[in-house]
Amino acid sequence: MIFSKKEKPRRTITIKKEIRDSILSYCKMNHPNECILVLRGKSRKGRVLVEGLVIPPFFHTGPTFAGFPHSFLPFDTSYIGTVHSHPSGVAKPSVTDLHNFFGFVSIIIQSPYEDGDIFAYDRDGNLLETTISSD
Known part of the structure; x- marks a missing residue:
């Protein structure tokens, strides 16, 4: 008998427009250094809202590099992941990025930090569908 694995649905990421704008501004302000922020939002049935x-x-x-000691982060169930910049202009997650994965999603913003420079990944380094919400 052959059993098929039920594929787990991929997460989708929605970022509110004002949050996207804040992230891009923060990355530009900190360039040429990397920057890092914690994402707050909701995750339900594979849909993540930042x-x-x-x-x-x-x-x-x-x-x-960019990082922080997780032990100093106050407990909050609304944390859903992190966002950090890659000043090099390459948005692929590094091995270090994957080993320090936090939450449901890791968003990487590549230089020059414009609308098309936002990429979201799961903990295995798979690219996730990302949309911007105008709400």
Whole structure:
């Protein structure tokens, strides 16, 4: 008898327009260093909605890294992932990005930080569908 695996549906990511604008501005302000933010929102049935941002406490950044100690982040069930920039202009997640995955989604913004420079990934490094909401 042959059993088929039921494929898990891929997550879809929706980012509110004002949140997208804030992320892009933050990346531009911190260039040429990487920047990092924690995403707040909701995840339901594979649909992730990004509704807010948090600057993580004690974050550290440089031209090729950005991070923060997770233990200092106050407990909040609305954390859904992180967003960080890649000043190099390449938005693929690094091995370090995947090993430090936090939440449901990791969003990478590549330089020059414009509308088409936003990419979302799951914890396996698979590209996720991303849309911007005008609500």
